[in-house]
Structure formats: C-alpha cells, structure tokens
Amino acid sequence: MSMTVSVRVAECDDDLLEAARIDLTAFGLPFARTPTAIESLERSLQWRRTTTTYLAELEGRAVGTARVYDMALSTPGAMSVPVSGVGDLGVLPGFGGRGVLRALVVRMLDDARARGHVGAALYASEATIYGRFGFGPATRSRRVRIPVARAAMRDDVSIAVGRTEILEPTEWFGVLPELYGRAAARRGGEVSRSSELWANVLCGSSRTPGTRPGEWEATPGADDRFCMVHHDPTGAPVSYGLYSIEESWEPEGPAHSMTVHELVAVDAAAELALWQALLTLSLVRHVDAWVTTDSPLLYALEDRWAPSVSGEHDKLWLRIVDPVKALSMRRYRIAGDVVLSLTDGGPAGEPLTVALSVASGGATGVVVEYDGPGQLTMGVAELAEVLLGGGSVALLASVGRVTEARPGEAARLDAMFGWSPLPYVTHAF
Ligand SMILES: CC(C)(COP(=O)(O)OP(=O)(O)OC[C@H]1O[C@@H](n2cnc3c(N)ncnc32)[C@H](O)[C@@H]1OP(=O)(O)O)[C@@H](O)C(=O)NCCC(=O)NCCS
Incomplete structure (x- = not known):
C-alpha cells in the first residue's frame, strides 16, 4: 500500500532544526553533535527564519525538506523576474523512492505560482x-586553471584604467552588494542576494550575524578570503574578486595556488582589469576559477591555450510556471513575431500556446495566450534552456526536442532570443 506524502511549511525553530538535520543527513554531512556545532546551527536559524522551509512527512514523520528564497532572476536587457530559489532539498536515507522529492517539488511549484x-x-x-x-x-x-606564467594579456585589448586594491573585510558590506546588483543587470541568470544571503556569503554560515547591519561588520572576512576591487578614475568600484590562496613552497620556488570564488564586473574592461591584478600577484603559480563560456579573459590572453578546462557545468536550472510573464519580462535582440506551443506550459501541465510580438530590437515583447497552431513546439524545459539568451533553439530542434512547423523557425527564434553576454549565475545555492 502506498503512503501519501504531506508537505507543510516549517513553523517553529524545532521544525527548522529538524529540517537542518534531514538536509545534512541527506547530503552525508554529520548533524551537529558538539555544543559548538549546535550553537552555530542555532545561529544559522536566524537566517533560516527569513526563508520558507518545507517539511515533507510520511505517516506524520518528517523525512524530507527544502527551502525557498525569494529571488529576482536577471533577464536579458537589464530586467528581472521574481523566482523561488530552491535550496537544501533532501530526503532522509531509507525513505527514498517514495515520492517525497516529487511531493516537495509539486508543492513548491504551486506556491511559486501563487506568489506570482x-x-x-x-x-x-x-x-x-x-x-x-x-x-x-x-x-x-566553465572551470579553468590558468598558469600565471602564461597569462599575459594581448596589448590590443581594452582594460579599464583606474586603481585596483585589496578591500578590508569591514568595507565588504559597503561595496560588494551594490556592485553585484549593478553587474547582475548585464546578463541573464544572476540571482539577487537578500541581506541575509549576503551575510551568509561574506561571513560564512557558521558565523551568521545578527539582524542589525552593524553586527555584520565584525565578522566578514573572518576566513581565508581576500577581496580585490577595481575602481574607475572617478573612484567608483567597477569589479571585485573574492579569492583565497593556498601556500606551497617547492624546492624550485613558490608555487602557491589561487582560487577565485567569484569575480563580478560591470563590463568586460572592468573584468579584465581585475583579472590582470589577480594574474600578476607574486608567489602564485596558477589560478582556478569558474568563468562564463564567453568570458572576456578567454579572448584577451596572448596565449589562448593557457587556460586548461577541467569541467563545464550548467549550474542554474529553471522551471517556468508562468510562460507569459517569463517571455514578457526580458528584452529581445531583434524584432519579430512568433507563436510558441508549449506542450506543458499550462498551470496543470497542460498545453499552452502563446504569441510573442517584439516591435524592435532591444524592446520587450507583448505576449498573449493564443488559440491556434504554434510555429514552434517545445516543453517548458526547452524554453528554460533558451529564455535567458544562452542555449540554442536550432540545436534543440536538430535533436528533436523542439519541432518547427517550417524549417528556419528555430533559427529565427535564436536570432530574437540570443543575448550577449551569455547568461551566468555567480551565486551558488
Ligand atoms: C535526490 C533525492 C532528493 C530524491 O528523493 P526521493 O524522495 O527519493 O525522490 P522521489 O521518490 O520523489 O522521486 C521522484 C522522481 O525522481 C526520480 N529520482 C529520484 N532521485 C533521482 C536521482 N538521484 N537520479 C535520477 N532520478 C531520480 C525518481 O526516479 C522519480 O521518478 P518518476 O517519478 O518519474 O518515476 C534524494 O535521493 C536525496 O535527498 N539525495 C541526496 C541529496 C540531494 O541530492 N538532493 C538534491 C539537491 S538538488
């Protein structure tokens, strides 16, 4: 006999601790047992309280959890849409395969719709x-490793002028969130960080500070990270990199390695100025970083083969629950009219056909539900792959995941949807 999974929102700290226990156990991490660990977990409840935590129960026993943050997701053309950012999703070992994940996802998607x-x-x-x-x-x-000895930039590339300096941890909160917000507008894919998320990013979850901004200042940077900032000639910050360095002294000399945790810039020239500063730090032999696949760095190095690629990852997965709103809240590269049949675009997963009309390049589109055949047919998963301006409708069509009523429709949609720079997500959650 199959048991029904019920999902509810956590209401009290005991629920939140239960959720933390389930999540850590699902990910194979020991749940806090020592007094210090319990203390840090209790502190982390402060920011858990600012999100929606779900508990999934089987016969009254909590066995699964997930957490939702309210986020703004950037879309092409300096716009953004509200999304439910889902994290810390886990099911207790021993209770897998019984539909707990499914029940959590269904509930979160219903709530996402209800929240607009x-x-x-x-x-x-x-x-x-x-x-x-x-x-x-x-x-x-893309994950790259760059040997510093081969990282000279071409002399014909545009690198922002100004000054680059290390920012003291006490200054991080004053500079980074505002700069991150400005940089996010450049491309699709970036998600907003609430002040609680910023506290978590800059202080680490074990040192989550209190609710007043003043309390944050003592804690950021209390780990091994440095922050380098580039300022333009007027003194405005235009790019930053958070990085740490691992020492290594070898018989032939220093061979430290640098890990860049995030590099955020308002434009390509500001990004290159920051890279130039990072790639010329003494003692460092190589630098590891995630970059966009269209990173200016890859086009600016004299030795284009210098970065070795150790992996590529998709990072952000998107489930569109409101295709009309999603298509309305971005800009398009060129004008055009297209009718899209979304096989599962309706609220209950039923087909939905929409007509998108864009009057001029760089404009938003008018989107309406449409009664008639689509020029292109796809699922919401395929739409998610191309909505933010990356991905390729033509490639999806070539493998049969998108159907064109007439040859050439997919290429036409790519011309409208494509955006530069490509979508990228800096925040990990
Ligand atoms: C991944 C995890 C959440 C799955 O939970 P679950 O309750 O066993 O999943 P469900 O029983 O609800 O499965 C729902 C569907 O997902 C599929 N599925 C579940 N885990 C899967 C996996 N690891 N790989 C591929 N498919 C998976 C099931 O086959 C099922 O498919 P169907 O309904 O189409 O037949 C659970 O194994 C877990 O907590 N893992 C460790 C933490 C983790 O990876 N969390 C995800 C973070 S993004």
Whole structure:
C-alpha cells in the first residue's frame, strides 16, 4: 500500500532544526553533535527564519525538506523576474523512492505560482533528476586553471584604467552588494542576494550575524578570503574578486595556488582589469576559477591555450510556471513575431500556446495566450534552456526536442532570443 506524502511549511525553530538535520543527513554531512556545532546551527536559524522551509512527512514523520528564497532572476536587457530559489532539498536515507522529492517539488511549484513567481530556480545535484519536473539548464559555467606564467594579456585589448586594491573585510558590506546588483543587470541568470544571503556569503554560515547591519561588520572576512576591487578614475568600484590562496613552497620556488570564488564586473574592461591584478600577484603559480563560456579573459590572453578546462557545468536550472510573464519580462535582440506551443506550459501541465510580438530590437515583447497552431513546439524545459539568451533553439530542434512547423523557425527564434553576454549565475545555492 502506498503512503501519501504531506508537505507543510516549517513553523517553529524545532521544525527548522529538524529540517537542518534531514538536509545534512541527506547530503552525508554529520548533524551537529558538539555544543559548538549546535550553537552555530542555532545561529544559522536566524537566517533560516527569513526563508520558507518545507517539511515533507510520511505517516506524520518528517523525512524530507527544502527551502525557498525569494529571488529576482536577471533577464536579458537589464530586467528581472521574481523566482523561488530552491535550496537544501533532501530526503532522509531509507525513505527514498517514495515520492517525497516529487511531493516537495509539486508543492513548491504551486506556491511559486501563487506568489506570482515566474518559476523556480535551483542548482541540481544530478543532471537526471529535474528534467521530469520541467526544469531545464539555463546557464553555463566553465572551470579553468590558468598558469600565471602564461597569462599575459594581448596589448590590443581594452582594460579599464583606474586603481585596483585589496578591500578590508569591514568595507565588504559597503561595496560588494551594490556592485553585484549593478553587474547582475548585464546578463541573464544572476540571482539577487537578500541581506541575509549576503551575510551568509561574506561571513560564512557558521558565523551568521545578527539582524542589525552593524553586527555584520565584525565578522566578514573572518576566513581565508581576500577581496580585490577595481575602481574607475572617478573612484567608483567597477569589479571585485573574492579569492583565497593556498601556500606551497617547492624546492624550485613558490608555487602557491589561487582560487577565485567569484569575480563580478560591470563590463568586460572592468573584468579584465581585475583579472590582470589577480594574474600578476607574486608567489602564485596558477589560478582556478569558474568563468562564463564567453568570458572576456578567454579572448584577451596572448596565449589562448593557457587556460586548461577541467569541467563545464550548467549550474542554474529553471522551471517556468508562468510562460507569459517569463517571455514578457526580458528584452529581445531583434524584432519579430512568433507563436510558441508549449506542450506543458499550462498551470496543470497542460498545453499552452502563446504569441510573442517584439516591435524592435532591444524592446520587450507583448505576449498573449493564443488559440491556434504554434510555429514552434517545445516543453517548458526547452524554453528554460533558451529564455535567458544562452542555449540554442536550432540545436534543440536538430535533436528533436523542439519541432518547427517550417524549417528556419528555430533559427529565427535564436536570432530574437540570443543575448550577449551569455547568461551566468555567480551565486551558488
Ligand atoms: C535526490 C533525492 C532528493 C530524491 O528523493 P526521493 O524522495 O527519493 O525522490 P522521489 O521518490 O520523489 O522521486 C521522484 C522522481 O525522481 C526520480 N529520482 C529520484 N532521485 C533521482 C536521482 N538521484 N537520479 C535520477 N532520478 C531520480 C525518481 O526516479 C522519480 O521518478 P518518476 O517519478 O518519474 O518515476 C534524494 O535521493 C536525496 O535527498 N539525495 C541526496 C541529496 C540531494 O541530492 N538532493 C538534491 C539537491 S538538488
């Protein structure tokens, strides 16, 4: 006999601790047992309280959990849409395969719709889990290792002038969130960080500070990270990099390695100025970083073969629950009219056909529900792959995941949807 899973929102600290226990256990991390660990977990409840935590129960016993952050997801042309950012999703070992994940996802998507969110966004732990729920990979990141000895820039590239300096941790909160917000407008895929998320990013979850901004200042940077900032000639910050360095002294000399945790810039020239500063630090032999697949760095190095690629990842997966709103809240590269048949675009997963009309390049589109055949047919997962301006409708059509009523429709949609720079997500959640 199959048991029904019920999902409820956590109401009290005991619920939140239960959720933390389930989540850590699902990810194979020991639940806090020592007094210090319990203390830090209790502190982390402060920011857990600012999100919606779900508990899934089987016969009254909590066995699964997920957390939702309200986020703004950037879309092409300096716009954004509200989304449910899903994180910390886990099911207790021993209770897998009974539909607990499914019940959590169904509930979160219903709530996303009810809140007026355009969809739900998450980092997938495995590529094979979320497609069945209509999620599609919406961004792409590349892991590179750059040997500093081969990292000279070409002399014909545009690098921002100004000054680059280390920012003291006490100044991080004053500079980084505002700069991150400005940089996010450049491309699709970036998600907003609430002040609680910023506290978590800059202070670490074990040092989550209090609710007053003043309390944050003592804690950021209390780990091994440095922050380098580039200022333009007027003194305005235009790019930053958070990085740490691992020492290594070898017989032939220093061979430290640098890990860049995030590099955020308002434009390509500001990004290159920051890279130039990072790639010329003494003692460092190589630099590891995630970059966009269209990173200016890859086009600015004299030795284009210098960065070795150790992986590529899609990072952000998106499940669109409101295709009309999603298509309305971005700009398009060129004018055009197109009718899209979304096989599962309706609220209950039923087909939905929409007509998109864009009057001029760089404009938003008018989107209405449409009664008639589509020029292109796809699922919401395919729409998620191309909505933010990356991905390729033509490639999806070539493997049969998008159907064209007439040859050439997919290429036409690519011309409208494509955007530069490509979508990217800096925040990991
Ligand atoms: C991944 C996890 C959440 C799955 O939970 P679950 O309750 O066993 O999943 P369900 O029983 O609800 O499965 C729902 C569907 O997903 C599929 N599925 C579940 N886990 C899967 C996996 N690891 N890979 C591929 N498919 C998976 C099931 O086959 C099922 O498919 P169907 O309904 O189409 O037949 C759970 O194994 C877990 O907590 N893992 C460790 C933490 C983790 O990876 N969390 C995800 C973070 S993004």
